[in-house]
Amino acid sequence: xxxxxxxxxxxxxxxxxxxxxxxxxxxxxxxxxxxxxxxxxxxxxxxxxxxxxxxxxxxxxxxxxxxxxxxxxxxxxxxxxxxxxxxxxxxxxxxxxxxxxxxxxxxxxxxxxxxxxxxxxxxxxxxxxxxxxxxxxxxxxxxxxxxxxxxxxxxxxxxxxxxxxxxxxxxxxxxxxxxxxxxxxxxxxxxxxxxxxxxxxxxxxxxxxxxxxxxxxxxxxxxxxxxxxxxxxxxxxxxxxxxxxxxxxxxxxxxxxxxxxxxxxxxxxxxxxxxxxxxxxxxxxxxxxxxxxxxxxxxxxxxxxxxxxxxxxxxxxxxxxxxxxxxxxxxxxxxxxxxxxxxxxxxxxxxxxxxxxxxxxxxx
Numbered sequence: 001x002x003x004x005x006x007x008x009x010x011x012x013x014x015x016x017x018x019x020x021x022x023x024x025x026x027x028x029x030x031x032x033x034x035x036x037x038x039x040x041x042x043x044x045x046x047x048x049x050x051x052x053x054x055x056x057x058x059x060x061x062x063x064x065x066x067x068x069x070x071x072x073x074x075x076x077x078x079x080x081x082x083x084x085x086x087x088x089x090x091x092x093x094x095x096x097x098x099x100x101x102x103x104x105x106x107x108x109x110x111x112x113x114x115x116x117x118x119x120x121x122x123x124x125x126x127x128x129x130x131x132x133x134x135x136x137x138x139x140x141x142x143x144x145x146x147x148x149x150x151x152x153x154x155x156x157x158x159x160x161x162x163x164x165x166x167x168x169x170x171x172x173x174x175x176x177x178x179x180x181x182x183x184x185x186x187x188x189x190x191x192x193x194x195x196x197x198x199x200x201x202x203x204x205x206x207x208x209x210x211x212x213x214x215x216x217x218x219x220x221x222x223x224x225x226x227x228x229x230x231x232x233x234x235x236x237x238x239x240x241x242x243x244x245x246x247x248x249x250x251x252x253x254x255x256x257x258x259x260x261x262x263x264x265x266x267x268x269x270x271x272x273x274x275x276x277x278x279x280x281x282x283x284x285x286x287x288x289x290x291x292x293x294x295x296x297x298x299x300x301x302x303x304x305x306x307x308x309x310x311x312x313x314x315x316x317x318x319x320x321x322x323x324x325x326x327x328x329x330x331x332x333x334x335x336x337x338x339x340x341x342x343x344x345x346x347x348x349x350x351x352x353x354x355x356x357x358x359x360x361x362x363x364x
Contacts, residue, residue, distance in 0.1 A: 002051045002293070005273045006062045009106035012037075012274070013069040016102045020076035020095070023084050027091055030073075030098030034308070041270035041306040048267060053293040060291075063276070066110045067125045070132055073102055074228070078216055081224035092227050099231025103132040104238035109276040115139035116288050127204075131212055133235035136205040141179035147288055151252035151262040161249040161329065162321075162352025165314040169240035245310040246281060249329045250302075251337070251344040260286065260298055261336040264328075266307040267297050279307050302332050321354075330357045 016030025053059045077095060081087070107129055114126035115138070123139070130136035142157075149155035156175020159168045181195075184202055188195050196203050209232070217225035250262050266272075266279035277284070277292035282301050284290065304310055305324065313320040333345045334357070346358050 008273045017076045020080040028094035031101040038308040041268045047269040048297045051293045059293045078220045081220035096230045100234025103235025131208040134232045141176040145179040151250040158247040159244045161348040164317045165244045172240045253340045260301045264304045268306040271307045
């Protein structure tokens with residue numbers, strides 16, 4: 001059973017392929033998987049069970065199958081755009097939303113898992129998958145910045161208290177790209193080449209995006225290429241939206257070691273399966289080379305509800321702040337923060353115009 005869990009991601013992507021194959025308003029089928037997945041994740045009990053995997057190659061199979069399926073999604077999209085005849089605006093919208101949804105979920109989790117592997121094939125596949133959400137170089141900033149500076153002001157992937165998902169997506173995108181450029185410039189300087197050298201990461205990333213869009217334009221139409229670009233940009237926004245909930249509002253003293261208390265877990269069953277355990281977050285940051293099926297759920301660590309529910313709540317910031325973020329951060333401040341972190345939390349609450357529950361907590 002534990003091997004089959006992760007084929008949920010395969011089924012979601014296959015819905016997108018079938019939707020484009022059937023055409024018409026079936027192109028909404030891929031993005032249409034969000035609502036039933038959300039409902040299931042909310043209704044099912046939390047999943048605290050470790051996975052029992054005896055044959056790692058079988059657990060890894062859906063990762064590499066996903067790479068092929070993302071090509072299948074775009075092949076089906078191109079075929080639909082080239083043969084459907086007159087396509088109405090609503091159908092283009094469905095295509096864009098499906099490309100965006102599948103380019104983010106479950107594409108990002110597979111991309112994330114493979115970028116943390118040591119093998120060349122895995123990392124090459126991760127770079128390819130990053131193309132589908134306009135970020136083939138995501139591994140650079142993620143590994144060399146985020147995994148070092150999480151929960152501090154130096155990490156653009158850590159959302160600040162009071163920050164909405166709408167502002168975060170742009171700050172996180174700019175921050176990660178800035179971190180990548182800084183590291184890539186240093187690499188180019190050591191190799192005595194220019195930033196746009198054909199062997200460099202930036203040139204390869206731009207080439208991958210250009211090839212993907214060029215194929216859409218050549219085999220379908222310029223309109224299809226524009227729709228694909230809109231889908232890729234939508235995927236990028238969704239990637240950062242889901243990123244928003246992984247470290248939201250957590251604080252850490254600069255230069256101190258981070259621990260399991262500096263990460264949120266989302267241990268609902270659909271969240272875990274669809275994300276290839278990204279939402280089983282604590283163990284991953286303790287050892288980023290552990291494969292997803294070896295991660296152990298930490299029941300006593302900071303917990304969030306379904307990440308799909310968080311995503312929906314975050315679209316309406318007052319709901320997100322009042323019913324999810326503030327109650328959980330209050331609990332974190334009182335139970336998990338060190339004395340120094342309590343001071344950082346108090347300042348963060350003040351900056352966000354949130355209540356100072358630490359004073360209330362210290363009085364009880």
